[in-house]
Amino acid sequence: MQLTVPESRSHTLFSFGTLMDERVQTALFGHAVPSFPASLAGYTTRPLPITDASVIAASGLDVHLTLERKLGAVVEGAVLHLTDQDLAAADAYEVDDYARRRVLLSSGESAWAYLDAKPLRSAExxxxxxxxxxxxxxxxxxxxxxxxxxxxxxxxxxxxxxxxxxxxxxxxxxxxxxxxxxxxxxxxxxxxxxxxxxxxxxxxxxxxxxxxxxxxxxxxxxxxxxxxxxxxxxxxxxxxxxxxxxxxxxxxxxxxxxxxxxxxxxxxxxxxxxxxxxxxxxxxxxxxxxxxxxxxxxxxxxxxxxxxxxxxxxxx
Known part of the structure; x- marks a missing residue:
């Protein structure tokens, strides 16, 4: 009996920080991933100190950015096109301070993004x-x-x-x-x-x-x-x-x-x-x-x- 391997789905992920870096992508996914410029309205960014040694090693930074709501602001970034395996690797890379949630891009398309894990802390x-x-x-x-x-x-x-x-x-x-x-x-x-x-x-x-x-x-x-x-x-x-x-x-x-x-x-x-x-x-x-x-x-x-x-x- 031949088993059918399910095809991997395609996911879009909005990135505004270290995941846009091809070196980080190669470390996480084994290759650079297709990406296109995108923006996210209604958000700004603030610094987030990182203590996870593996994340610091992959990005070379001990301070990342996190999203915060601000009416009238826009965050510029990129949409990454990921497979199921890539998305799982991205989830593992992000520290507990982040949670993957749906957002609506300025283009009108929805995508995943990593937001503050405390849902009301970043609210306006x-x-x-x-x-x-x-x-x-x-x-x-x-x-x-x-x-x-x-x-x-x-x-x-x-x-x-x-x-x-x-x-x-x-x-x-x-x-x-x-x-x-x-x-x-x-x-x-x-x-x-x-x-x-x-x-x-x-x-x-x-x-x-x-x-x-x-x-x-x-x-x-x-x-x-x-x-x-x-x-x-x-x-x-x-x-x-x-x-x-x-x-x-x-x-x-x-x-x-x-x-x-x-x-x-x-x-x-x-x-x-x-x-x-x-x-x-x-x-x-x-x-x-x-x-x-x-x-x-x-x-x-x-x-x-x-x-x-x-x-x-x-x-x-």
Missing amino acids: RIVIVGDSIAYGRCDPQGGWAAHLAAAHIAGNEAEHRVFNLAIPGITLTDVSEQTPALLAPRRPDTLLVAAGINDSALPLAIPQTRCDGLAQITDSLGSLAATALSHNARLVVAGPTWVDEERTRDYGGLQFTQARALALRESLQTWCDENHVDYLDMWEPLRGNTELLADGVHPTPEGHQSLYRHLEALSR
């Missing part, structure tokens, strides 16, 4: 979409999103913006349908999606025609990824928070359970891993801390503070 203009937890229900100060906005704007009052567009009761399907019309006037570089807990809810009386929200999660995420990329925004997905099902009640005929919330968490994380999208796991800060939940689902003001501190550590 953040749009938050989500449900009642992102909205800040049960916290008069506006919840974890308000804490994030205050810290982010304080970092650069002139240029940093946060727009919280979360709506209580909304599903991830609703978010994916409503978000495209909301982004253009806000010119975001980061789309932070914190929704889905309502998709995991089970109706107390299940009508035969009702679709299971969890079954539609991947379609909604795919739509949101396309929407974000069309604005050259980075998609960041915040997972569900812990649910104390012993204290949850009937929310308009809906019931929340830990099992369904955990299924949502796994679905979101798996999709993000497979599609090279940032996933922020928000489960642990509240897990087992029933006093940080007002009603079994919604965090108290102290719970929102805990979520914000966790988010800050994950993303900055």
Whole structure:
């Protein structure tokens, strides 16, 4: 029996630094790769100290560049055409400070690029979409999103913006349908999606025609990824928070359970891993801390503070 070897796919990778150097390419790939001039709008660069000896040996530099968002800026570079094997070698070359994500080039074509591994650290203009937890229900100060906005704007009052567009009761399907019309006037570089807990809810009386929200999660995420990329925004997905099902009640005929919330968490994380999208796991800060939940689902003001501190550590 003759085995068929699958053909290697072709990938485009935007480079603005050491990967443009033919000596680095030869060291990594065994040969120089086809490349063409390209530019990336909405970004600038900043220096990043490197401590990995193998990376320093390949590039000859102990300081590389990383991308940072800046409205109106442009980074000049090149698009490299890589095979599967080449792309894997590039992934191995980049240190943990980088993450490979999709970007939209000035030409209108999409390509991979290595961005800051901390997704909100390099952000300038953040749009938050989500449900009642992102909205800040049960916290008069506006919840974890308000804490994030205050810290982010304080970092650069002139240029940093946060727009919280979360709506209580909304599903991830609703978010994916409503978000495209909301982004253009806000010119975001980061789309932070914190929704889905309502998709995991089970109706107390299940009508035969009702679709299971969890079954539609991947379609909604795919739509949101396309929407974000069309604005050259980075998609960041915040997972569900812990649910104390012993204290949850009937929310308009809906019931929340830990099992369904955990299924949502796994679905979101798996999709993000497979599609090279940032996933922020928000489960642990509240897990087992029933006093940080007002009603079994919604965090108290102290719970929102805990979520914000966790988010800050994950993303900055």
